[in-house]
Amino acid sequence: MKSFARMVVATVAVLLVAAAAQAADTVKVGALYPLTGNSAPAGQAAKAAIELAIDIVNNAHPELKGLPLAETAGLPNLGGAKIEVVQVDHQGDPSVGQQQTLRLITQEKVAALLGVYHSSVALTATAVAERYGVPFVVSDSVAANITQRGFKWTFRVTPIATDFAKAYSDFLTDMKKAGKKIDSVAVLNENTDYGTSVGNSIAEAMKTGGFKVQQIVYSAKSTDVSPQVLQLKEQKPDVAVFVGYTADEILYMKTLKNLDFLPTMIIGDDAGFSDPSFLPAVGDIVQGTLNRSAWAVGAPGSVTEKINEMYKAKTGRDLDDTSGRWMQAFFVLADALNRAGSTDPEKIQKALKETDLKPTQLMMGYRGVKFDDTGQNTLASTYLIQLQGKDYKSVWPEDRATAKLEWPMKGWKQ
């Protein structure tokens, strides 16, 4: 009889716990990606990364020790509530981004937003969030002015144009000190917000660094880039920096080879150079090209290595920098939601403002996450990686390098 009573008590307890778990609400978050259009591959890769991040936060992953919210299921301060992400496509179009943000806020009633890849879309989408007072965490859009409009509801985790520009300029200055001949730098950037903002910042930083700068602005929808490559061939810059999207960068690399012009070094500014289609298409003709990344797979057994394995199991590919920055932004948002302990936008905004994550709590190689008054992460940083063989390897700064820098680049000349 006693044992029967015990069983009843146990059963009731289990049911109560189950009921409590049922009662825990979900927290709705809206995510905007470019799932179709010219940048769809990057958007799809980011979506897969966010789905993995949702799994990590919502389910218990004790193997990911040290990563906030990974070891527990759901958000502890909200009674174990799960995060539900409403995923939408903005097609890389600023006006679609605007409409979708409006829909997520007014119809889906999301507590916070995440996105968006294209800087041009980030500008319109964050403006809607600002109007409605809903926190918007910008994962990877880098145009400087996104956080320079006095907005109170926009928070950006990623390093931005000026951070990259400074990294490239510092790197070339380092090389020059080491005796390499670098006098002139060409900057080729596409002509929307991303390209112009990053391109102008780089041109500016290079001028400050004492290099001769030539800037070429083009449209990412070009079907032919040989006139620009011929211009380069005439000017013979020592270093060419490319700031663009996928199809245009593949076309540039092929055209460089066809017209036989190889600068001493090519620096690709992430986006197109990190797209999953880039290496299969032109990897063997751009050996030694530099790129930036705040993502490194890390040693076997590390949290980052485990995350990479999980991503690989899901998609068949290694995690890339852009998708990594998306995941990191999601974790920052989840951490803030948990500390807010509420779905009230004002409380989430307050929690985001108080964010103070240490490098050990991050999957990306930032020096931490802490927002200034404009909403920009002041501790964001990046390092340089180089294509050696089939993968990018970390080469600069030296204390983060996993491989030795090859200079000049080999290109297609093996």
Added chain:
Amino acid sequence: MILLQVIVGGLLLGAVYALLSSGLTLIWGMMNFINFAHGEFVMIGMYVAFVIVVALGVGPSIFGLAAAIGLFILGVAIYFALIRAVMRGPILAQILSTFGLALLLRYTAFWIFSPNFVTLPQSSLTGTINLGGILLNVAQLVAGVVAAALTLALHLLLTRTAVGSQLLAVAADRQAAMLMGIRPDRMQALAWGLSAASAGIAGALMAISYPFSPAVGETFALTAFVVVTLGGFGSVPGALLAGLLVGLIQALSAYYFGPVYKDVIVYGLFVALLWLRPQGLLGTA
């Protein structure tokens, strides 16, 4: 020397523009019908080439032919399944039907091939030829020459053969052609087949050197419309001339004024020409 290189590059690309536009102008000339799905035909031609190369590892002559045959069949099928019916409807139905078809084809391609950019594996058409200092990419050279030749061939087919005369007869007067024993349905289906096939070959030729995704049709459709309008609706030689012109102007203006201005200049000249000569370069008023 660099200038000559720019000019040759522009003309070679222009020849491909001419081929992909000639199909559009043919349909307009035959049936007064604007096909908004024409860019998607180019895209499908690219994917036919891609699938054939990946599966069989064959060269450009085979996958070019496969794209032509595949698209010819698709063009004829679309004529019988959709166009013949909407031709009897109001003008708005005609316009929207191919617009809907374009979306259907594009998103089907997204579904089958994923939105990732693909490039053809290295084919036999690699390397460059040095012609007295002008570096010519073999793939682009072949694409340009073949495209120009096929556009001319299409023109000859229309003007010098019995089939061509029958096609033009249906275009001129459907009733009279029927009285002469020509079946307009067959001729119009043939026109759709030829139109799609030329777009398909143009796609296969572009695919050799251009990375593409299912969204690529948009870019080419716009170019095709400009070329067709500039050359004169319904005129294949006009499309050839206008295609070469657009390629050349794009290349020169990108070189001299910077790539962001090339479209401004192309469309600026386009509007100016339409104002002076609304029927296009070789069109009839």
